[in-house]
Amino acid sequence: MSDTTEKPAERPYILHMFTATPQMSPFDVNMAADAGYQIIVPYCGVEAGMVANLTQDAIFSRGPKGVSRTGIFIGGRDVMLAADMLDSARKAMVPPFEVSVFADPSGSYTTAAALVALVERHLAKAFGMELGGKRVLILGGTGAVGRVAAAMAASLGADVSIASHTDQARAAHVSDDINRRFGIVTKGVSTATPADLRAALGEAEIVLATAIAGVQVVRTDDLAHARHLLIAADVNAVPPEGIAGVNVMNDGKPIEGAPTAGGAIGIGALAIGNVKYQVEHRLFIRMRTGGKPVYLGFPQAFDEARAVAAGLG
Structure with missing residues (x-):
């Protein structure tokens, strides 16, 4: 049977x-x-x-x-x-x-992780440097991806500035919030005016654009003020590009118009999205x-x- x-x-x-x-x-x-x-x-x-x-x-x-x-x-x-x-x-x-x-x-969490990991990789590959000690400016830093990227970069020892296009108070509030929560040190900066933005860019070595899709946060004439820039990375895949000169396909390509003496490189949204x-x-x-x-x-x-x-x- x-x-x-x-x-x-x-x-x-x-x-x-x-x-x-x-x-x-x-x-x-x-x-x-x-x-x-x-x-x-x-x-x-x-x-x-x-x-x-x-x-x-x-x-x-x-x-x-x-x-x-x-x-x-x-x-x-x-x-x-x-x-x-x-x-x-x-x-x-x-x-x-x-x-x-x-x-x-x-x-x-996964987008910020990909963003910071790629910056870390290209910083070592192109310049032989670590993220620790680098001056990092996060544009659109009060949003979800910006906050997490700030926590990751600061945990590696970077000098992180969280930027708000609204005002200094908003940036400071978010910075204080994540500092308390994650035991890190960041600071808030305003990019509410062109002068504010250009002053912040003038100090930055790494610029991360994590603003809402379809908004250009750094124009070509703004980029000219980023005299210490090594890497600019942008998570925005919707035109226009968030940072002028950083195409969505870029994965370590030199940025045209960057004023840095040794040249600066860009990381675009599709490279970040792939990771x-x-x-x-x-x-x-x-x-x-x-x-x-x-x-x-x-x-x-x-x-x-x-x-x-x-x-x-």
Whole structure:
């Protein structure tokens, strides 16, 4: 007689996606699916106080074997809130009921990681220098990517200025906020007027443009004031280019019009985006296949970005 007993079906990979915003990013949903998650469920309008209960609902329903095929992703737009939610999810775990958690609000952790890792790579390759001690100006620095890039660069010993096109008070508030949160030292500067911008550019060795898409924050005549510039990097892929002379395709190409005696190089949005994509994919894969729970925030994103950048040759 044949054995007609059905073998239990293999448990699917489930990803629960939390965001405080009205909708989850389609980009992140696609990335999760491409990384092998089979059931992807977004939870929108999630407040920080809801994370612990949602997490425990996710871990206790599948048993110790099922939790190894379960993950939590934290999105949204607020980098500080996402860090708090990641911490809340971790604290809600009850081993052996424990799942992996990955936070990447607005893609800011992985984008900033790619940005800083590429700057670090090109600084060493083209100039034989380290980021530590370099004067870094972050334009659009009060936004999500700018804040995280500031924290990463400052943690490496860079002298970081966070710029706001609104006013000095806004820049100082954001600088103070991330300094307290991450135990780093940055300062806020105003780029509200052309004179303010040019004064800030005149001091900078590294300029990172993390402003909103479609806005040029440094024009050709502004760039002429960046007399110490080594590297300019721009995350904006929407025309016009955020920094004049830094095309989206640039990956270490000299910047025309830069006044630096030894020349300056540019890193464009597509080069940064290529590394960002690989970092996010790898972190989703690590969640799903690592064999034990992992908690992935911007330090882990930066480690992964450095590994990707090192492999570029």
